[in-house]
Amino acid sequence: MAFKFPEENWQVLLLPERESWQSLESFFNAVKPQPEEVWADIGCGPGYFTLPLAERVKKVYAIDSSEFMLQRCKERTQAVGLERVEYLQCTEDKIPLGDKEVDHSLLANLFHELLNPEAFMREVKRITRERIILIDWHPIPSPAGPPIEERVPEERAIEFMTSLGFRLLEKHKVYPYHYFLVFKGG
Numbered sequence: 605m606a607f608k609f610p611e612e613n614w615q616v617l618l619l620p621e622r623e624s625w626q627s628l629e630s631f632f633n634a635v636k637p638q639p640e641e642v643w644a645d646i647g648c649g650p651g652y653f654t655l656p657l658a659e660r661v662k663k664v665y666a667i668d669s670s671e672f673m674l675q676r677c678k679e680r681t682q683a684v685g686l687e688r689v690e691y692l693q694c695t696e697d698k699i700p701l702g703d704k705e706v707d708h709s710l711l712a713n714l715f716h717e718l719l720n721p722e723a724f725m726r727e728v729k730r731i732t733r734e735r736i737i738l739i740d741w742h743p744i745p746s747p748a749g750p751p752i753e754e755r756v757p758e759e760r761a762i763e764f765m766t767s768l769g770f771r772l773l774e775k776h777k778v779y780p781y782h783y784f785l786v787f788k789g790g
């Protein structure tokens with residue numbers, strides 16, 4: 605059973621100190637989102653990445669298996685009048701989007717939580733036309749994050765993705781506690 609982030613702690617995901625170890629600026633410098641693009645933020649939570657991403661692109665699908673988290677994200681986008689976000693609830697093995705419906709998908713701090721990673725990543729591959737960005741915790745001591753034994757080491761994540769036919773395009777060493785991998789679905 606994978607570790608699931610406790611929903612009631614959602615505000616922890618938005619603490620200002622997160623910028624010091626997972627800065628949005630580094631994320632945007634690495635992926636360079638463009639105004640005409642459609643993105644999926646999968647496992648969006650309350651929208652740490654969703655909102656600033658939606659300010660830069662045509663549309664963001666905010667996707668989460670938790671209705672509670674989608675609601676928190678929705679309240680935050682509505683509070684700032686951001687209209688380019690659509691909310692979708694997924695399951696552990698199904699994402700309710702058509703084939704290649706998004707240009708790029710982001711999975712930030714989600715991979716280690718997947719209960720059925722193979723089925724889920726096949727869904728991510730099916731819906732994504734270009735890049736899949738996988739950001740997750742190194743199994744090292746850190747100021748936040750899941751228990752170390754629940755984290756998936758970078759090499760294991762790469763092996764797993766490659767075994768499903770994803771191709772590793774880029775590795776960005778921008779975060780002290782996370783790996784940042786860019787794949788293409790093939």
Ligand SMILES: C[S@@+](CC[C@H](N)C(=O)[O-])C[C@H]1O[C@@H](n2cnc3c(N)ncnc32)[C@H](O)[C@@H]1O
Nearest residue numbers: 609647648649652668669670673696712713717
């Ligand atoms: C640790 S939070 C990360 C949220 C956000 N990506 C961030 O970096 O701030 C993990 C999120 O993934 C969601 N989640 C867990 N399993 C999921 C799944 N199979 N499909 C979609 N979302 C899932 C949880 O509900 C939670 O909102």
